[in-house]
Amino acid sequence: MEDGDSGSQTSNIKEEFAKERIRDRKPKSRAISVTQSKLNLRAQMKLLEEDRQDRESQIGSVHRYILDSAALLLGVTVDELVEGIIDSDSYIETFNTLFQPGGRCVGIIHYQMGDAPDLWTGRYNPTLPKGTKIKSAAFSSGDSLALTDMGVLAYRLNAKKPIETKNVADDIYVQAIFASPPEKTVCDTIVRLLETSIVPAIHGQSDWGELNKTEPGHFKRNQFLDKFDRFIHYMKEIRNNVDARVTFHVDDELFQNYLHSPAAAKQALSQVDVYKAIHSQVRQWIRQMNHVIVERNQLRREDDSFGPFKELDYWRRELAKFESVIEQIKSKKCHMYIFYVMASKCDLGKV
Template sequence: MEKDAEDGAPSEGAEAPPSTEEAAPPRSEEEEAPRPPTVEAPAEDGFSPSAEDAVSSVVDYRDLIPSEEGIVLPDDHEADLNRVRQRLAPRPVQSVISEVLSLPSSRRSSRYRRSMSGLPNLQETLKERQARFREARESRRLKIDPSYKYIFEILAENLGLDIVTVEELILDCPSLEAFTNFFAKDGCKTLKFLYQEGDVPGIECGRTIPGATKGAKMMKLYIDNAAPDKLKGLCIFFVRCRNDVAINVKTIQEEALFTVLDASKGLLNGIRDMLANIFLPAVLATNNWGALNQSKQGESEKRIFTETINRYLSFLDGARISIEGTVKLKTIDNVNFSKLHTFEEVTAAASNSETVHQLEEVLMVWYKQIEQVLIESEQMRKEAGDSGPLTELEHWKRMSAKFNYIIEQIKGPSCKAVINVLNVAHSKLLKNWRDLDARITDTANESKDNVRYLYTLEKVCQPLYNHDL
């Protein structure tokens, strides 16, 4: 040991390194807790690393020794696999925290800065998206030429808006490709606009709508395929009779025709009014029928054509009346039918006398409604003097629609739930209900058979209506 100490002693003339006690700053009580060293140093050396160095290199104390010192560890401190060292008590948590807090702030918070550095990027990305959408909107605006303006003027006049508002509503759409296809040679022959209520557009429209909140509604102008499936507003559509040449500002007034379909009161009403008030008067006022004017059968063909339009109008009236004349079974609010689906739920309800009585009252309400429809259908109806097979056909079509709609409701989940509970409870009302169900089914089948039979007579009777004898 003395030899080792002499070998490790500093040479003459060299300045002795300061002792550890003098060089190291005073340590707190928290830092004086023993820590398990990786390599045991000689006790007589009195070497004690500072807290700062310990944190920067906890792996090996030998890294703390300057290379020029040339200190060599004693031989008896070489690794011995059979040696069992005494386990030292772990440092208190408070000392670990104090050391972490004593680190420079840049080192301690660098990881948190890295984890939070993405937040400004997200905000910048949103701003970039908004800028990109605004730029796309301005790009669409640059495409507007006098041909677009002509379309805008017609839309503004028929929608009761000013041209500036129409233009802004059009620019809310993500693309103006429909205009390009309509104006181009060999392009699309139709251009449709739908003006009705919809959701407020988001940032993709490229503008901020004043006063608009999330989930709010506003009147929007849809173009072609961007329109919703259900039409319940104003539809303005343009038609090209020929598309072998491109449309420009000089020819658009001659090449493009337009009309308005008002579906605000229902689609059937809108189509019927458009045909009856626009197309049929135009057909009747037409004198130039082309080749039909030179044909012997021309007058007959024109008469058949106009009669076909009238028959279609009658069909639309019948469909509207059928829809309006459908009987909807009364909605019951005080019964939760969704809890009467499983066998256990039905059995529990059937064992409750109060529930059974309540469901019997519901069944009687529906019974009286259906019985009233059957009574009205069996009454003699007064017909006009000029009615014929086609009038009879329309009547039975309406009756068939009415009865079939009732049967659909009887087969629905609410009615079936009531029947199942009363069936388990052995209610006496079920006998009358089954008789009524059989009557309504027979009447519906009779109406369907009459419609099928009258359809076969329609082709034979049609020449009589057209005076084509």
């Protein structure tokens, strides 16, 4: 029995010793795993840095001509713009199509706040806190990236021939553009671009070639300028019509949290802060609608130059106002706000 006990004790000691060795080994294996992951990250970053260098090598003289002009308009250095544009293959590819025959006619150089460069850009900085924002450059076609600050519009009038070093200065045009403030619209941005760039260029043109040599040529030139001026007037009227539209402010966060469904709206009836916020917004909508009605009923005073075209412009603006009110009242968000007000059974619901 004693031999059996001693054998059992020896077995237990061996098991404990084995467990200790396993426990000692585990931290080491974790340390090795962490070290290995760091080595993998460094190796991956090195490969991505090489990809970045390859993208930078694609920035040629035609790219730099445009970037030089853009840097001057934006008040930054060319290197700052290059640093951002070589972050992505898509930026380079989009940029290149501006020079190809049959390629795109317009591109935008953005310079605005955005997320700090990620791993795939080749300039990832792991020491930056998560959510860090930096100002950087990008190149887009205008539909893949929103313009939130300032940028430069690069465009050409003839997409059939390639853009090369010898003709880039003659065939590529650049124009500084800025994101409109929240109260402004895309129409306003387009009109300002026309007024500051295109209109002076057209009316300042004196060399009309063969059109200047004959009477029919003079007629065609004047006919073109007349149509051009009408187009500018039409664009200004569109801007005025859009600006005349009534916009109801809607708190999206309030809607998502409390008004996304009738059940959620009913549950929020007992919350005083929500009640006050919703009623305040609906009261503001009522004031806006009353203002439109009062403005419409006011006596119009027009000068002697007021003709049929101005009359049409006036009624287009009036139509834009009333249509904008109706469109918003029909929207789901407005319906839910009104549903809440009616469910609260307050005096505002009787208005």
